[in-house]
Each structure stands twice: as C-alpha cells, then as structure tokens.
Amino acid sequence: MHKHSKKRQSYVVLLFTAGDLHRWAPDACGKRHEESMGLYSRYILPKVVHFTCGLKPNMRQREKVVPRARGRILEVGIGSGLNLPYYDAAKVSKVWGLDPAPEMTRMAKQAAGFLPFEVEFIGLPGDEIPLEDNTIDTVVVTYTLCTIAATTPALRQISRVLRPGGELIFCEHGSAPDASVRRWQDRLNPIWKRLGGGCNLNRPIPALIEAGGFRIKDLDTMYIPGWRPASFNYWGSAVPR
Numbered sequence: 595m596h597k598h599s600k601k602r603q604s605y606v607v608l609l610f611t612a613g614d615l616h617r618w619a620p621d622a623c624g625k626r627h628e629e630s631m632g633l634y635s636r637y638i639l640p641k642v643v644h645f646t647c648g649l650k651p652n653m654r655q656r657e658k659v660v661p662r663a664r665g666r667i668l669e670v671g672i673g674s675g676l677n678l679p680y681y682d683a684a685k686v687s688k689v690w691g692l693d694p695a696p697e698m699t700r701m702a703k704q705a706a707g708f709l710p711f712e713v714e715f716i717g718l719p720g721d722e723i724p725l726e727d728n729t730i731d732t733v734v735v736t737y738t739l740c741t742i743a744a745t746t747p748a749l750r751q752i753s754r755v756l757r758p759g760g761e762l763i764f765c766e767h768g769s770a771p772d773a774s775v776r777r778w779q780d781r782l783n784p785i786w787k788r789l790g791g792g793c794n795l796n797r798p799i800p801a802l803i804e805a806g807g808f809r810i811k812d813l814d815t816m817y818i819p820g821w822r823p824a825s826f827n828y829w830g831s832a833v834p835r
C-alpha cells in the first residue's frame with residue numbers, strides 16, 4: 595500500500611477509536627464524553643472540516659462549479675469560505691453566506707476580507723433563510739447537503755428565494771454507484787456522522803434535490819481522488835420545478 599494511504603487510514607482509525615471510547619466505559623466517560631464532544635465540535639471539528647474540504651481534489655471540484663454563479667448569490671453552508679476565491683468577481687453583485695456554525699463563519703470572514711465584492715454573513719440554518727422571495731439569481735451549495743439535517747425544508751427555502759430563471763449550483767459527495775463501496779458507506783455512516791459534525795457518507799444527492807422541488811438541469815459524477823466512501827461526487831445545476 596502507498597505510504598500516504600496507509601498514514602491516512604491510520605488517522606481515520608484513530609478518529610473512529612477516539613469517538614467510540616465511551617461505548618467501552620460508559621459510566622466513567624458519560625458526562626466527560628459529552629463535554630469532550632462539545633470541545634471537539636467547537637475547537638477541533640472546524641479545523642478538520644476546513645482541512646478535509648480544502649484538499650486538492652475538492653478544490654478542483656469547486657473550480658468546476660463556483661465560477662458559474664452570477665448576480666445576487668446565496669451560498670448555503672458557506673463553512674470556512676473555501677469557495678470564495680472561485681467566484682468570478684466580474685459576474686458577482688453580492689454574496690450572502692449562510693451557515694449556522696459561528697466557528698466556521700469566523701474563518702469565512704477572514705477569507706472574505708480581501709474580495710472585490712461584498713459578502714454578508716447570516717448565522718442561520720438553510721431552512722431559515724431570512725431573504726425575500728424571488729430575489730436571488732444563484733444559490734451555491736457545496737459539500738453541505740451531506741450535513742443539513744432536514745434537506746427538504748432547506749431546499750424549499752432555496753427554491754423560495756430564487757428568482758424565476760435562477761439556478762441552484764451544487765457539488766456534493768454522496769452515495770456511490772458500486773455496491774461494495776455503498777456497503778462501507780452504510781456501515782461507517784453512524785460513526786462518521788458523529789465525528790463529522792452530522793456529515794453523511796451515503797446520501798442519494800440527486801434524489802434529495804428532486805425531493806426538495808427541483809429539476810436537475812445538468813449532472814456530472816465521478817470518484818475524485820481520495821478515500822472511496824467519501825469521494826463519489828455529484829455536481830451540476832438544478833432549477834425549481
């Protein structure tokens with residue numbers, strides 16, 4: 595096995611083990627486990643998410659979708675702002691960056707500091723978008739539909755704020771086409787979700803988008819380089835039905 599793959603797998607095993615300690619000593623770990631998960635979510639997880647979402651293969655995916663955004667743009671789940679450098683400034687009038695996690699938004703604010711367009715941050719989840727109906731030209735969502743707990747209400751809100759002719763542009767990882775990879779996605783999902791701040795490995799992304807009231811206009815898929823259970827990507831655009 596390649597040296598780097600071995601190293602990466604060791605990190606994954608270490609993370610899974612750390613997250614599952616309380617199962618082996620529930621009484622001793624009970625309250626302390628909750629506290630440490632709180633600290634983990636606040637201080638470690640944002641950095642882990644920023645690091646993993648910022649890996650080269652993911653950044654290449656951003657390059658494929660984000661420059662398509664135009665006009666008044668809403669990014670749902672803006673995270674640490676990794677998409678910001680990929681917007682085509684000539685086509686952007688303003689970006690609203692929505693995310694319920696202040697630790698992520700803090701990083702995004704730094705990334706937005708030197709951009710030639712305005713970015714306004716909204717600290718709310720995707721099912722509480724505080725913008726007027728029919729006012730947004732493009733909604734961008736990348737590596738976030740895996741994490742949003744209730745995707746249909748969030749997609750309904752996205753549909754509400756999009757103006758007629760407006761588009762949802764997406765790039766997400768999700769359910770793989772190969773049965774063997776899917777089996778691993780299903781097996782690992784419970785622990786992955788706990789450690790990954792609610793991220794699911796196995797969501798059927800196009801079906802979720804359609805269930806939220808959209809028609810898919812164009813769709814590409816492939817395994818991007820990396821750990822296969824987390825690397826099957828779906829990207830493209832969709833419009834409200």
Ligand SMILES: C[S@@+](CC[C@H](N)C(=O)[O-])C[C@H]1O[C@@H](n2cnc3c(N)ncnc32)[C@H](O)[C@@H]1O
Nearest residue numbers: 647671672673676695698719720736737738742
């Ligand atoms: C894996 S990160 C991806 C961040 C960013 N979109 C990117 O591509 O790097 C998932 C993001 O979804 C955000 N999130 C979680 N629940 C959400 C919700 N209900 N509505 C909107 N964003 C949410 C998290 O706070 C986190 O920033």
